[in-house]
Amino acid sequence: MIKPIQNRNIERALKIGKVAAKLFNVKGYLETNMEDIGNGARLSKGGIYHYFSSKNEILFFVLDNYLNIILQDLEENLQEITDHSSKIEFIISRHIRIYTQNASESKALLHEAHCLPSKYYKTIAEKERRYYQIVAKELSNFFGSKSGVTKGQITVLTFLLFGMCNWIYSWYNPKGAVTAEELSKMILAVFLDGVRKCSGSGPNRNFSHF
Amino acid sequence: MIKPIQNRNIERALKIGKVAAKLFNVKGYLETNMEDIGNGARLSKGGIYHYFSSKNEILFFVLDNYLNIILQDLEENLQEITDHSSKIEFIISRHIRIYTQNASESKALLHEAHCLPSKYYKTIAEKERRYYQIVAKELSNFFGSKSGVTKGQITVLTFLLFGMCNWIYSWYNPKGAVTAEELSKMILAVFLDGVRKCSGSGPNRNFSHF
Numbered sequence: 001m002i003k004p005i006q007n008r009n010i011e012r013a014l015k016i017g018k019v020a021a022k023l024f025n026v027k028g029y030l031e032t033n034m035e036d037i038g039n040g041a042r043l044s045k046g047g048i049y050h051y052f053s054s055k056n057e058i059l060f061f062v063l064d065n066y067l068n069i070i071l072q073d074l075e076e077n078l079q080e081i082t083d084h085s086s087k088i089e090f091i092i093s094r095h096i097r098i099y100t101q102n103a104s105e106s107k108a109l110l111h112e113a114h115c116l117p118s119k120y121y122k123t124i125a126e127k128e129r130r131y132y133q134i135v136a137k138e139l140s141n142f143f144g145s146k147s148g149v150t151k152g153q154i155t156v157l158t159f160l161l162f163g164m165c166n167w168i169y170s171w172y173n174p175k176g177a178v179t180a181e182e183l184s185k186m187i188l189a190v191f192l193d194g195v196r197k198c199s200g201s202g203p204n205r206n207f208s209h210f
Numbered sequence: 211m212i213k214p215i216q217n218r219n220i221e222r223a224l225k226i227g228k229v230a231a232k233l234f235n236v237k238g239y240l241e242t243n244m245e246d247i248g249n250g251a252r253l254s255k256g257g258i259y260h261y262f263s264s265k266n267e268i269l270f271f272v273l274d275n276y277l278n279i280i281l282q283d284l285e286e287n288l289q290e291i292t293d294h295s296s297k298i299e300f301i302i303s304r305h306i307r308i309y310t311q312n313a314s315e316s317k318a319l320l321h322e323a324h325c326l327p328s329k330y331y332k333t334i335a336e337k338e339r340r341y342y343q344i345v346a347k348e349l350s351n352f353f354g355s356k357s358g359v360t361k362g363q364i365t366v367l368t369f370l371l372f373g374m375c376n377w378i379y380s381w382y383n384p385k386g387a388v389t390a391e392e393l394s395k396m397i398l399a400v401f402l403d404g405v406r407k408c409s410g411s412g413p414n415r416n417f418s419h420f
């Protein structure tokens with residue numbers, strides 16, 4: 001059983017998690033050992049066991065924390081927004097911002113979550129599903145009951161949106177030419193209105209589309 | 211150095227590759243050994259070394275073959291299509307079709323390519339880059355020089371399209387309710403025209419959008 005969080009020095013635990021997530025990205029979860037993490041966090045091998053009983057526990061701590069950030073206040077914040085497109089705009093910009101601020105944790109979620117033992121994995125999968133449900137519900141509200149868009153189509157569209165947002169792990173450099181804000185605007189523009197608006201020179205041409 | 215392909219029984223080698231790709235998906239590349247692959251392909255451990263010198267060589271063979279399928283005739287086929295949106299439609303439906311027909315190889319490319327030694331990895335990365343360049347060029351032609359869409363924006367848009375297409379590895383079941391053809395149409399519809407067309411009941415409402 002994972003040690004209760006209140007018994008830990010939470011700041012130190014978070015620092016260990018940050019170091020571990022970076023190591024998992026670079027070396028891979030299976031190739032990283034507790035000694036590597038201890039060295040990275042400037043702790044002895046014994047010292048690290050004061051905070052975590054195992055590497056699995058560290059991975060769980062990292063991913064669970066990340067998903068708590070993803071879910072924190074999300075529904076409350078969405079309730080405060082009345083316009084449906086603005087809700088989608090909020091979801092995208094928040095997703096990209098949290099990703100860029102927690103890139104190692106996000107990559108670890110995509111690449112290493114399957115390494116967790118099932119007792120831990122279930123909690124992570126449940127929180128991922130919760131996030132999916134919140135976004136899918138907002139998309140469903142965006143279309144409205146009269147649109148004729150089916151539940152199955154909402155599922156596909158939700159995952160297409162996640163695809164644009166999550167795939168950035170493979171190419172996007174937050175320190176590069178495109179800011180997180182610009183990237184969010186482009187994802188929103190493509191998702192809501194598509195790229196055709198930007199092509200050609202006809203009346204639909206829209207320079208400021210992005 | 212990898213054994214020359216002409217010296218092999220290519221059908222048997224392809225079968226070994228298929229078995230290996232599935233094992234990499236289920237067990238992970240690092241946790242799979244030559245014996246597992248031999249057992250899966252009904253070959254002795256010695257028998258498998260008749261075809262491949264190492265597990266790295268098998269992974270390279272799998273990924274290189276997959277990317278050869280991705281690149282094969284792509285430019286020639288695109289040249290035969292005159293309309294720019296039809297070229298994008300072709301790219302998407304071809305990408306989804308090749309993925310669904312080679313799901314294990316596609317997942318191995320996304321998850322395990324980084325395990326390859328650099329001499330192998332370079333070849334794979336070069337072919338991935340080639341695919342990216344072909345798609346980015348078509349998007350650039352789609353917009354045309356008068357659109358004001360910058361090269362940097364083309365890069366982002368190309369990766370957003372790849373995001374929608376590649377992310378399907380995490381959720382899409384080719385044997386489920388949505389066919390590969392329907393999925394391709396939805397990706398095309400979102401990418402070209404966005405989802406707003408489907409919302410509300412105004413004049414822009416478009417039941418047949420998907």
